[in-house]
Amino acid sequence: MSGVASKVLFLLNEHSATEALLGDAFAENGFDIDTFVVVPAEKAHDPAGDVTFPDPLGYDVIVPLGATWAVYNPALLDTWVSTEMQMMRDAAEAGIALLGVCFGGQLLAQAFGGTVERAPRQEIGWCDVTSDRPDLVPGGPWFQWHFDRWTLPPGATEIARSANASQAFVLGRTLALQFHPEVDADLLKVWLADDHGDVEGVGLTHEEILTRTDELADDVAVRVRALVRGFLTRVAGHSLPS
Template sequence: MAAVAPTVLFLVNEHVATEALLGEAFAEHGFDVETFEVVPPERDDDPAGDVTFPEPGGYDVIVPLGSRWPVYDEALRNSWVGTEMALLREAADAGVALLGVCFGGQLLAQTFGGSVARSPRPEVGWYDVLSDRPDIVPGGPWFQWHFDRWTLPPGATELARTPNSSQAFVLGRTMALQFHPEVDTELLTRWLAEDHDGDVAAAGLDHDQLLTRTTELADDTAVRIRALVRGFLTRVAGHSLPS
């Protein structure tokens, strides 16, 4: 009898914040990839609202992804963000491994007893991340686009940081990332098209600079994201992988 492939569910909280390279890395590690759109594009200007999420028990890993909205926004916490937090607690209780990315990482911090607030120093662009556990979170340049930062939940262990903010923590079979490992030039191009508030210019950068740097780092990023997913699956989630 053929073995059933494990399944990862990506929660696409905002339609432009897709799984990109992360989806490819999970697929390379033998996972079936599923996605669930939380806020459709027609609700971008008014994202609060009720959402019926999939039951978490049918998945091996759930990955909440990024979004432009803060996890502590009251209207969102009273609607789908609160529901998504309940989903993540239920998933963790059921033994599902969790990997959060940027907004998703902040959501995990908030869900399990940490806090999230505005950072005095936003991070936009490529930043060197210092890692205590490069076997789980490879250090080096990772892409950032965030204005908030977390405090660690009780019992969590920080794995990586920049001078401005914590960048990764683990708590049981849960790992949160502040940076965006999934970013490639195609995804970044979509984000830059949405940069109506001038976040990139405010960071002292321009769109061409970011795209050029992303292209230059593409091969290195591809290697490190595979290592990151392997580290998460083997050392955090506890999955055995094919050689």
């Protein structure tokens, strides 16, 4: 299909968890971008319910993004979370590459036979991540905001971790991330506006997190581009423009 642009679908599992820097990086690599809001703003306080997802076969890559809920929440698991997990399995079977972020990464773990549970310690803010595959997932400080952790699905290989949780695994043409590579200052300000004490609970202030975000902005921009190129070439098997 020479001359046809590759397409990526970002699944906004919560309306405020957007693609941000990840969208920029995919666009730089020649991808047309579609987004689908799973839980819109008006459903944020009652997120359970049936959802009709787009046909995954129309895309080369699908990226399920973050959310504030747990993927094992029974009300969600009985409705759209199970539907989205089946979508991920159908996509993987069809050879479509998957990149999961935080909630999206946990959803992939759960969809392919791993488990997700409450973590002994939450991670919020910029946390150091150690990587076995810096060509795929660059190490360094990545932004985190999560209370749960996964166990690896059968056949998956963990390639990155923090002091408190597994941070990345590869399974076929799937890469799951526990951290948030997409976060920039603008997105973080949206999240902080809805913070109900999570940041204070780990001994930080909004100002400290935003200052650190500004300090790391240039470095993160470089590492996000490297992560997306690594995913596309080494996991998804795409040929990219030079």
